[in-house]
Amino acid sequence: MTSFTNNPGTTPPVDSNFEDAVLLRSVEHPGSQLKVIITLLGMVILGCWVLFGRQILYGLGVTGLNQPVAWGFYIVNFVFFIGISHAGTLISAILRLADAEWRRPITRMAEVITVIVLGIGGVHPLLDQGRPDRMLNIFTSGRLQSPLLWDVTSITAYLMASTVYLFIPMIPDIALLRDRGARPRWLYEFLAWGWQGTPRQHHVIERAMGIMMVLVIPIAVSVHTVISYIFAMTLQPGWHSTIFGPYFVVGAIFSGIAALLVVMIALRKAFGLHDYLKEIHFAHLSKLLLIMSLIWFYFTFSEYLTAFFGNEPSEMRVFHYKFSGPYAPFFWGMVVCNFVIPVLILSFKRTRKIPGILVASILIVIGMWLERLNIVVPSLANPRLPVSTGFYIPSLVEWGMFAGAMATFVLGFVLFSRFFPLICVWEMKEGREKALQETVKRVKSYLPDTSSSQTTVPNSGG
Amino acid sequence: MQSRTATRWIELLQLMSMFAIWVFVLGISAWILYLVRLSHRWNDVPSASVGISIVAIPVFVTGAAVLTYVFVGLRRGATPNPGDGEE
Numbered sequence: 001m002t003s004f005t006n007n008p009g010t011t012p013p014v015d016s017n018f019e020d021a022v023l024l025r026s027v028e029h030p031g032s033q034l035k036v037i038i039t040l041l042g043m044v045i046l047g048c049w050v051l052f053g054r055q056i057l058y059g060l061g062v063t064g065l066n067q068p069v070a071w072g073f074y075i076v077n078f079v080f081f082i083g084i085s086h087a088g089t090l091i092s093a094i095l096r097l098a099d100a101e102w103r104r105p106i107t108r109m110a111e112v113i114t115v116i117v118l119g120i121g122g123v124h125p126l127l128d129q130g131r132p133d134r135m136l137n138i139f140t141s142g143r144l145q146s147p148l149l150w151d152v153t154s155i156t157a158y159l160m161a162s163t164v165y166l167f168i169p170m171i172p173d174i175a176l177l178r179d180r181g182a183r184p185r186w187l188y189e190f191l192a193w194g195w196q197g198t199p200r201q202h203h204v205i206e207r208a209m210g211i212m213m214v215l216v217i218p219i220a221v222s223v224h225t226v227i228s229y230i231f232a233m234t235l236q237p238g239w240h241s242t243i244f245g246p247y248f249v250v251g252a253i254f255s256g257i258a259a260l261l262v263v264m265i266a267l268r269k270a271f272g273l274h275d276y277l278k279e280i281h282f283a284h285l286s287k288l289l290l291i292m293s294l295i296w297f298y299f300t301f302s303e304y305l306t307a308f309f310g311n312e313p314s315e316m317r318v319f320h321y322k323f324s325g326p327y328a329p330f331f332w333g334m335v336v337c338n339f340v341i342p343v344l345i346l347s348f349k350r351t352r353k354i355p356g357i358l359v360a361s362i363l364i365v366i367g368m369w370l371e372r373l374n375i376v377v378p379s380l381a382n383p384r385l386p387v388s389t390g391f392y393i394p395s396l397v398e399w400g401m402f403a404g405a406m407a408t409f410v411l412g413f414v415l416f417s418r419f420f421p422l423i424c425v426w427e428m429k430e431g432r433e434k435a436l437q438e439t440v441k442r443v444k445s446y447l448p449d450t451s452s453s454q455t456t457v458p459n460s461g462g
Numbered sequence: 463m464q465s466r467t468a469t470r471w472i473e474l475l476q477l478m479s480m481f482a483i484w485v486f487v488l489g490i491s492a493w494i495l496y497l498v499r500l501s502h503r504w505n506d507v508p509s510a511s512v513g514i515s516i517v518a519i520p521v522f523v524t525g526a527a528v529l530t531y532v533f534v535g536l537r538r539g540a541t542p543n544p545g546d547g548e549e
Binding site for chain 1: 468517
């Protein structure tokens, strides 16, 4: 795999006075391949914009969208990317709140994923418009009662909260880069906000992070619940379900953890972060992934069993369309990718190693994309109204836009790594200096105090 | 002298970015309140609009308030530069 930094073994030497210098290498000594990678990704994105220009010029006729399937790849990708965004802020906030010490090298990457994919996902409804300029009508005559507007509001709120939550813990690292003379100097001066590392400043940062980590959890949950409401609030067969909210949230966390694992494994290899992202981190996250796979299967089973048992004709049309009709390969592919293979790989310690985890995670990302496809298209293809069944085949324009979205995701990460460390340097330092004593103290507090129990007489109730 | 000028410019940029964040948050809040007013005028389920605004506006304001707290707190928590105050 290509290294994004100069060869770790030769030049430049790692700063011997600074133990985490390897974390800053991508910023201080970016490799020569970086420009090539940025150029290639930029070309893919440019091509994607050309396709979008063509779509604006000729309308949605250049896509595979038609009646009755008026939502296709764009909305599938919208739901998929917003789901992936749960990787970051939610997982990072939960791990921080739970004082999970193994979180330290993971949180930054997770938070970056959130901000990048929220930006990408948020643009997709705009791509789905034949006339994107009409989106401006929401400012003048939007209906706040519509779940579509709830989405606009909640995604904007989540993007803001996630960006704040990413930025605040970055301040000490930005100041470190400023003090080490990283360039462009003005950028680090501007973003460091005068950080000097005084106890008072540490207190301010910790307090702000405490507020944000509590705030982002309900926002993250609400975002995907609200996205599910776009579907569940209609009377379309296959969508009108009371468990769609939690089902979407579970799927989002599931795909988010899988995406995070893929990113961690890729960056570990690309930036030589083997000393920071150890087997133990992957083992912990993969156990979470296994649990989420089982929960996802439980929700999927409940969702389809209810439809099947009700035997309502329009619901059954969608049911058969997925189980044995044109969408059967995608439906069963989803089950295999999200449940069968990951559970087989992740249940056994022998296969629960980095290569196995990578295979399971990639399959889950694909499987969760298929899940979004299985939710969006079959219900539209089999409407409740007495019209003919539709079919949807995405056009090259839609595939091109999908490739552009993936390229934007990778480019976002590459650019972030060029300017900022991918692992929180000050949190690693804090982990070494303080966390060990704190963890010992915390574990002792979980256990019964044997010294006092020997001297205290139990209360007999008298 | 030049570095002091550069520092002033950066401080000005920081203040402007904080100002921009508040403009953004107040703009979104004003937009939400405008839509609530529209739903009242058209008698188009205003209760739902009010419910959404009660949740959404505080989230935006809290985000901006936390950033402002950090911005001000880091300034107050910094050790004074020995050169400051001497012109």
